[in-house]
Amino acid sequence: xxxxxxxxxxxxxxxxxxxxxxxxxxxxxxxxxxxxxxxxxxxxxxxxxxxxxxxxxxxxxxxxxxxxxxxxxxxxxxxxxxxxxxxxxxxxxxxxxxxxxxxxxxxxxxxxxxxxxxxxxxxxxxxxxxxxxxxxxxxxxxxxxxxxxxxxxxxxxxxxxxxxxxxxxxxxxxxxxxxxxxxxxxxxxxxxxxxxxxxxxxxxxxxxxxxxxxxxxxxxxxxxxxxxxxxxxxxxxxxxxxxxxxxxxxxxxxxxxxxxxxxxxxxxxx
Numbered sequence: 090x091x092x093x094x095x096x097x098x099x100x101x102x103x104x105x106x107x108x109x110x111x112x113x114x115x116x117x118x119x120x121x122x123x124x125x126x127x128x129x130x131x132x133x134x135x136x137x138x139x140x141x142x143x144x145x146x147x148x149x150x151x152x153x154x155x156x157x158x159x160x161x162x163x164x165x166x167x168x169x170x171x172x173x174x175x176x177x178x179x180x181x182x183x184x185x186x187x188x189x190x191x192x193x194x195x196x197x198x199x200x201x202x203x204x205x206x207x208x209x210x211x212x213x214x215x216x217x218x219x220x221x222x223x224x225x226x227x228x229x230x231x232x233x234x235x236x237x238x239x240x241x242x243x244x245x246x247x248x249x250x251x252x253x254x255x256x257x258x259x260x261x262x263x264x265x266x267x268x269x270x271x272x273x274x275x276x277x278x279x280x281x282x283x284x285x286x287x288x289x290x291x292x293x294x295x296x297x298x299x300x301x302x303x304x305x306x307x308x309x310x311x312x313x314x315x316x317x318x319x320x321x322x323x324x325x326x327x328x329x330x331x332x333x334x335x336x337x338x339x340x341x342x343x344x345x346x347x348x349x350x351x352x353x354x355x356x357x358x359x
Contacts, residue, residue: 153203160195251306
């Protein structure tokens, strides 16, 4: 049976085509969204008591997803390097099996990194103060509550985490410099497209790694701004990622323009 490939795109009609109903749906979803955000903010502001196990769970989640973000950024750099510097070998190098293996390695690496941090946190003795001067459980504020001399441990952890963050950031920036240098062999259109993609990736790398380096590469000291910096790279950066990566994508821009033109045409017909 011969397939028809004349259709190259689809248009989602959404929940309704009626203008009044569209406004009602927008208001309803907006109320749900605002309610969700306000509810989460109230939880963050009002809940001040967390159990020991829940605190350890937060440590695991924070470092698991942070490690995953690092691996994803590295895999994105590898994908861009192969696509731009070795375009003919791209389908062979970045085939489906290879991508699955890389994703599996990213999950495994993140799990090992986070479980190691939890094991280290579980070894800390807590027998006195239990007020954490932070908005979430992390190793740095927990060390301040431990009933032992934590200077050398904190110094060792800062060196370890700082080496991971700094080396990953340097490797990523060098890789993008190599990619941008190779663009001189491409056409003007190819350079423009690759430059747009790499710029968005570099912005994502900088927004994630600069706060991480600021938090995790210091000796055992804390600053009042640590809370806001942590909020930025744990909440702000993931929130900005869709805007950074999609709004600089030519296909997304074209799709938004088409949607806008269709919207204007439908209103003019009425």
